[in-house]
Amino acid sequence: MSTTRPFSPGDRGPEPSGASGVPEGDAPATGGSDEGAPAAGTPDGGAVPSLRPGTPEASEASVQAAAGRQVRRLDFGDQSGVVPLARDFARQALYAWGWLPAATADQRAAAEDVLLVVSELVTNACLHAEGPDELWIACDNKVIRIEVSDKGTGQPAPRTPHRAGRPGGHGMFIVQRLCLDWGVMRTPGVAGKTVWAELGAPA
Numbered sequence: 001m002s003t004t005r006p007f008s009p010g011d012r013g014p015e016p017s018g019a020s021g022v023p024e025g026d027a028p029a030t031g032g033s034d035e036g037a038p039a040a041g042t043p044d045g046g047a048v049p050s051l052r053p054g055t056p057e058a059s060e061a062s063v064q065a066a067a068g069r070q071v072r073r074l075d076f077g078d079q080s081g082v083v084p085l086a087r088d089f090a091r092q093a094l095y096a097w098g099w100l101p102a103a104t105a106d107q108r109a110a111a112e113d114v115l116l117v118v119s120e121l122v123t124n125a126c127l128h129a130e131g132p133d134e135l136w137i138a139c140d141n142k143v144i145r146i147e148v149s150d151k152g153t154g155q156p157a158p159r160t161p162h163r164a165g166r167p168g169g170h171g172m173f174i175v176q177r178l179c180l181d182w183g184v185m186r187t188p189g190v191a192g193k194t195v196w197a198e199l200g201a202p203a
Contacts, residue, residue, distance in 0.1 A: 050185060051136035051147050052194065070097055074135040086122040086135050087115050090146075097139045099201075110202040113178045114144050117197050120171040124195070125150040133192070143180070144199045151192035156184060 051071055074089045076082050094100045094111050102108035118135070125132035129152025136147040156172050175182055175197055182197035 050194065050196070051138050051145060052134070052149065069138050069140040071136065071138040072096075074137075076132050076134065082126065082132060083119055083122050086118050086132070086148075089135065090115055090118040090137055093137050093139070099139075099144075104202070106202040110199070114146070114199055117175055117178055117199060118146055118148075120174050121146060121148040121195055121197065124148075124156055124171050125152065128152055128154050128156070129192070139201075142201050144201070145196065146198075147185075147194050147196045149192060149194040153191075153193075156195055 051073075072089070072093045074086065076085070079085055091100065094114060099107065099111045099114070102111055118137070122132050122135065125148055129150035131150065133149045133151065134147075136145075136149075138145045178199060179197045180200050182195070185194040185196060186192075
């Protein structure tokens with residue numbers, strides 16, 4: 001498994017055609033499950049190993065929990081309205097893990113950042129990769145890690161230069177600004193990629 005970082009932070013190259021703006025539907029949040037965190041290799045710069053199983057044959061039951069980490073998985077399958085579905089799923093996880101309801105403004109802002117990053121990564125998969133396959137989200141009390149897998153071959157990157165007033169192209173710029181780190185993982189011989197991002201818990 002490899003992580004691709006084609007540009008240094010703050011200058012990750014052009015984003016060809018934008019990454020936001022998919023309308024949100026009314027799909028219910030279903031298909032998720034609590035899982036232990038799999039160990040599938042550590043991407044460069046990521047604080048934790050990939051959340052996905054190391055082999056396609058690995059079942060959900062075989063995924064082992066890392067110390068102190070809680071993990072949830074959502075399989076999109078043939079679902080419609082995947083952006084609101086992903087947001088609802090992530091919101092439920094934040095409630096289960098005590099990030100919501102937020103006791104302070106900082107905690108509320110941190111939870112909203114997680115939901116926004118989930119939305120942007122899933123939207124990017126919709127716009128550039130024929131939709132997402134899976135969403136994994138994990139919490140270890142200090143860091144929330146989000147992974148969105150798809151079958152696309154493209155390379156997500158913030159549009160450079162970023163123009164705030166220009167429609168589209170803001171998705172990966174938002175991810176870059178809100179996250180501690182992010183990247184793209186690919187497995188040799190396997191189609192598609194996983195885009196991951198990590199956000200810190202509020203103090």
